[in-house]
Amino acid sequence: MRKYFEALEQKYGFNPKVIRTDYAFDSAEQAEQLCRDFFGDELGDVIREEKTNIVPECTGIWWRNALKG
Secondary structure: OHHHHHHHHHHOOOEEEEEEOOEEOOOHHHHHHHHHHHHOHHHHHHHHHHOOOEEOOEEEEEEOOOOOO
């Protein structure tokens, strides 16, 4: 998606912003189960090994000011 994001910024004049939107689960077990079901075994294994209920996530936002006509 790198080319798409570059086009948003360079061709269309959008500004990027990345914000943290971590997932917070009730327990490490819940985090493992739900993330394993949704994202796959690789992430599920990491969560199990780290025994964490917080899973890092980021969200990208692109915006630009409307043109005045």
